[in-house]
Structures are given as C-alpha cells and as structure tokens.
Amino acid sequence: MEDFDPGDEIEALSAEDTSIGGIASFVGTVRGTDDGETVAAMTLEHYPGMTEKALEHIVTEAEGRWPLKGVTVIHRYGRLEPGERIVLVVTASAHRQAAFDACAFLMDWLKTKAPFWKLEEKPSGAEWVDARDSDDAAAARWAGKDGENGTT
C-alpha cells in the first residue's frame, strides 16, 4: 500500500474548521533492528474486510470518548523497509488534552485489536512478531465499555 504524507493529512483534517485548537499526530515507522538482529524488511499482513471494520470501530470508540473535531487513521500493509512509515493517527479537537489522549488511545487499541500481523526478515530467517504483554497493558489502561472482543 502506498505511502502517506503526514503533513498533507494533518492539513486535510484541519482545513476549514476554525473550531479546532489542537491537533495531535503519531507516526509509526519500521525499526531496522529487533533483539539485536538486523531487520531487512517487514511484511504486514491484514484481513481485508475485518481490518477496515476494526479500524472504523476503534475510531467510533474514540469519538465517543473525546470531543474530537476530526480523526485520521492510515495503516499500510505489504512489504516495508526500515525507516518507512507504517501507521498514521491524527486527532483534532478544540483543546490539546483530548487530541493527545485520543491519539494515544487510538494507537493502543489499534495495536491490540486491529487485525494486522508483522513478519520480519532477519539474518536468521523470516520471523512473525509476537504480541507484547506491554501492548496489552497499554490498551488496558483505557479499560471501559468495550467488552465484545477477544484480543487480550
């Protein structure tokens, strides 16, 4: 999937809405090392159909929790090399705290609920990335009303 331009996306989200007073963004990129090993590239697999639904659900949840004026979530898939952008989250609100918090929430939920899987190319061979307990813990701090999924 093609790259995105964070500046263009931020501009597009906030254009023509002067009620916006704060915009937060997060860009995730491919790391060139993992556990001391070189990562030549990473292939992101997704579940066409369910991935889009899951992202929409996560955005809807964020919009229900914070007074957002706009949200953009872009997640690439396919083969990406170190330094390449993987994911973009942009949140806009009247004030900064909602934008900051919603941005962090979206990333934490995306990492634990959106159906994507990473395959790393290392000198020792291709290796699927394991889910991290720290990501589950990060998602759990937003504990609330989402009881319908099994991604713990």
Next chain:
Amino acid sequence: MKVLYFAWMREKVGHGKDTFDSVPDGVSTVGDLIAYLAGLQGGYAAAFADQSVVRAAVNQTYVELSHPVADGDEVAFFPPVTGG
C-alpha cells in the same frame, strides 16, 4: 462456510482458505470447529496446537470459542495481532 487463516496459522495450515458446503457433522461452535480442523490431515494440528495463541472471528467480528457457527458464516483464525 468459509474458513480463513492468517499469518503463521496460514503458513502452518498450508493455505489461507477452506470452503465447506455446510458446517461439518458434530460442529456447532467455534471451539467444535477447531477440534474438527485439528483432526484433519496436514498442517492443521500444528496450527491449532497452542490454542492460547489462537484468536477467532465470525463474520469479521471477534468471538469466543462458544460462539455458534452456521453454513453461511465466514470464520477466521489468526494469532494475536501485532499491527501499529
């Protein structure tokens, strides 16, 4: 019923999709379907060997193992997600 596999589960099974004309005999839940698939020839047993790392969705929504399955369903099995 369509059954989809992703990431290393797809690799262990050896393909990404199975199609069944109807739900196999004796299968009424996702958990039953896992037991049925794990008993098939090929890589299924390896794919389902550690069920603590198997997540399930029916019709593109996460479900528990007790969730029912029906003839027209799209069932998916995959490891815990690692996006972001």
